[in-house]
Amino acid sequence: MIYIDPPYNTGNDSFVYPDDYTERLSEYKKRTGLADENGFINKQDLWRKNSKESGQYHSVWLSMMYPRLYLARNLLRDDGVIFISIDDNEAANLKLLCDEVFGAENFVDCVIWKKRYGGGAKEKHLVSLHEYVFFYARNINLLDEIFVPLQQESIGKYYKLKDEKLEKRGAYRTHPLEAGKAMDERVNLVYAIPAPDGTMIVPRKQWLWSEKRTLEALANNELEFIKGKDSFWSVHTKQYLFDENGKQREAKVFSIIDDVYTQHGTNEIIDIFENAKIFNYPKPTKFIRKLLDFGTKTDDIILDFFAGSGTTAQAVMELNLEDGGNRQCICVQMPEVLDETSEAHKAGYRTIADITRARITKVIAKLKAEKPMLTQNLACANFTLTPSHFKVWQPDVLGDAAIMQQLELHQQAEHPASLQQNMLTELLLKMGLGLVGVEAKASLISVGDTEIYAVSLSESGLLWLCFNPYKTALKAEIVKAKPQQIVFLNSCFIGSNADEQLTNLELELKQQHIKLTVI
Numbered sequence: 001m002i003y004i005d006p007p008y009n010t011g012n013d014s015f016v017y018p019d020d021y022t023e024r025l026s027e028y029k030k031r032t033g034l035a036d037e038n039g040f041i042n043k044q045d046l047w048r049k050n051s052k053e054s055g056q057y058h059s060v061w062l063s064m065m066y067p068r069l070y071l072a073r074n075l076l077r078d079d080g081v082i083f084i085s086i087d088d089n090e091a092a093n094l095k096l097l098c099d100e101v102f103g104a105e106n107f108v109d110c111v112i113w114k115k116r117y118g119g120g121a122k123e124k125h126l127v128s129l130h131e132y133v134f135f136y137a138r139n140i141n142l143l144d145e146i147f148v149p150l151q152q153e154s155i156g157k158y159y160k161l162k163d164e165k166l167e168k169r170g171a172y173r174t175h176p177l178e179a180g181k182a183m184d185e186r187v188n189l190v191y192a193i194p195a196p197d198g199t200m201i202v203p204r205k206q207w208l209w210s211e212k213r214t215l216e217a218l219a220n221n222e223l224e225f226i227k228g229k230d231s232f233w234s235v236h237t238k239q240y241l242f243d244e245n246g247k248q249r250e251a252k253v254f255s256i257i258d259d260v261y262t263q264h265g266t267n268e269i270i271d272i273f274e275n276a277k278i279f280n281y282p283k284p285t286k287f288i289r290k291l292l293d294f295g296t297k298t299d300d301i302i303l304d305f306f307a308g309s310g311t312t313a314q315a316v317m318e319l320n321l322e323d324g325g326n327r328q329c330i331c332v333q334m335p336e337v338l339d340e341t342s343e344a345h346k347a348g349y350r351t352i353a354d355i356t357r358a359r360i361t362k363v364i365a366k367l368k369a370e371k372p373m374l375t376q377n378l379a380c381a382n383f384t385l386t387p388s389h390f391k392v393w394q395p396d397v398l399g400d401a402a403i404m405q406q407l408e409l410h411q412q413a414e415h416p417a418s419l420q421q422n423m424l425t426e427l428l429l430k431m432g433l434g435l436v437g438v439e440a441k442a443s444l445i446s447v448g449d450t451e452i453y454a455v456s457l458s459e460s461g462l463l464w465l466c467f468n469p470y471k472t473a474l475k476a477e478i479v480k481a482k483p484q485q486i487v488f489l490n491s492c493f494i495g496s497n498a499d500e501q502l503t504n505l506e507l508e509l510k511q512q513h514i515k516l517t518v519i
Contacts, residue, residue, distance in 0.1 A: 001295040002072050002082040004306045005283055009061040009090045058093055065094070068305065069101045075303065076138040081108070083291050084134045085283065091132050098136055108135040108143070113287065114258040133291070147250035148293045150241075154251070159241045163221065170241030170248075174224050177214070177235040178203045193218070195233045196225050209237075253294045260286040269309060272362050278344035279309040279355055288315035298325030307331035308352065310359040313380070317367060321374055331356060357382055381435055389418035389426050390519065412491040413519045420467045424453050427465065427487065427519070447477045454483075463487070469494055475505055478514065485515040 072082060082102070086094050099107065111133035120127030137143045159171040179189070191211045192200035207214060217223050217237065224236045242248055265284035270277055288311055296302060298320075304312035316329040335351035338344050349355050360380050368375045390413050397406055414423060425436050433455065434440045442455045447464075450471060455463040461484035466474075470492045478486060486509070493502045502518065509516045 001080060001292070001300060002076060002303045002305075003085075003288060003291060003295075003312055004068075004072075004082075004304060005085040005308060006065060006068075006306050008087050009058070058090065061090055062093055062097055066097060066101070069097065072303075072305070073101055073138065078139050079142040079144070080138045081143065081295050082136050082138075083111075083295060084136075085113075085131060086134065087131045088128075094134065098134055102136040102138070106137045106140045108137055108140065109255050110134055111291075112256045114256070115262045117261055146253055146294045148253055150249060150251050155241065161224075161238075163238070165221075165240065168242070168246075169244075172238045172240045174236035175239055177207050177209060177223070177237050179206050179208050181205065193223075193235055199233070201225075201233045201235060207235075257287065257290055260284050260290070265311065268311075268314075269359075272359055272366075273347070276343055276347050278342070278347055278349060279352075282309040283311045285311055285315045285318065288312050289319055292316065292319050292327075296327060298323060298327065300327050302327060302329045303332075304329070305332040307333040307356045310356040310363075313356075313360045314363045317363060317378065321367065321371060331360070383425070383435070386422075389423045390414050413489055414491065420453075423467060423489075424465060428455065433463070447481070448473050450474050466492055468492065470501060470505070472501065475508055479508065479512050482512065483514060485517065487517045487519065489519050 076082060084094065084098070095110075113131045113133060114129050115131050116129055120129075158173045161172050161174065163172070165172075186206060188210065189206035189208070190203060191207070191214075192202050193207075193214060195201050209217070214223070222238045224238060226234050226236060228234060239249070261284070262281055264286060265282040266277065268285060269279050269282050292302070292315055302312065302316055307313070310331060310333075313329045313331050316327050319325060320327055333353045333356045335353040337351055338349060344355060349358065364375075364378055364380060367378060391410055393410065394406060397403055421436075424442060428434065428436060428440050428442075436442050440455055442453050445452055445454045448471070450466065450468055453465040453467075455465065462481075464478070464481075464483045464486040466486065466488050470488065493499070495501075506516055
């Protein structure tokens, strides 16, 4: 599942995303037909105003969103889903953009969120109380039917009746067996049902169940008869809280969320950051929880690439504790610099990413203190996007001298100032082995007198990575330990016989069926 809460294009804030989608006004006019090839304005557009609602105003926001949504679609699993929060400023444009990226056929629904319950004294016309969440599937044909567990409030309110099946099936509620007027007429659903006093009950139109199913329910005491003031019987079915296999009944999801408000999110921030309001209008955790309830299973991965204050991460952690799940969450936030006059800056935070990390850290500490036995493996790994720690070959270099110079530079693949831990992280990611501290478990071990990173692989055995100078004695230790694969930097092989050392090592490891990679 992907959830994002992108910046709303209100016209009051500027984009901090450093994308270069700008074009000269003359180029824009030619591309959109406002001007001809000679640069003269077309007559029909002489009186066009450059207002907030102009194409350029919206196109800047859409140009920021398009590549991100395109990549998001590629990241989704085939049965994955995406939720996008938005308000009226760009809702119509975003719908068209999502139809293009995800396919209109994969649109599931538009969830209405009633974000506040009153106010509006400053509103000129209507009091706006809602926002939207667009819900798309990667492939709607692979999307399962959506149910969520019944809330305790609903159970207490509706499931009050009891019979002899209470211990096994729980309490029950009733539903009329007689069909409504809107249902198509079916002759086979018109039949008589014996009432407790022996009279026969005939529907005004028809029943919902077949006669066979109704008679089976009657024999199992799963029908309830109620005599009205007019002395006529009505027939009701019993809907138990648990089915015959002991599974609790679930409910369908409504497209309106009206029991959690923006103020709840604000209160959470104040509580987590010790009475400091360091983030404006954060989404409430309960709001994200509702999306997670019907958007994920217990072992899914959730991505939020407009992470903000980190609400999604908190919602995932709390839901895991509630239902025993093992969901993982990836939060991405650009280091947008905070205003020096803001409460967050005064509290010591310099970027929004600082707030994201701080909230996740504080929530983890809080949950570990509250439920230590259930949170032993709860952790978060923080990473910062940087250029590669390894030199990149320049394919457009021309001339023998320039190529020879580049070859000389690449005798050492890594940049001189690269740290081993950072190179380890990058190599594991490029090898598809995941993040250190999350999927990949790495430890620094001593093999002889050489330090090596040992990475446990769930399916492939053991991987070793060496960033230190190679010594001949290390070969015997590698053969003895038999890792599945070992990785060396080219700069590990030094001295006048470096090529000979590497060749001998390659031959020996090949005989031992140990994969050798040299970078």
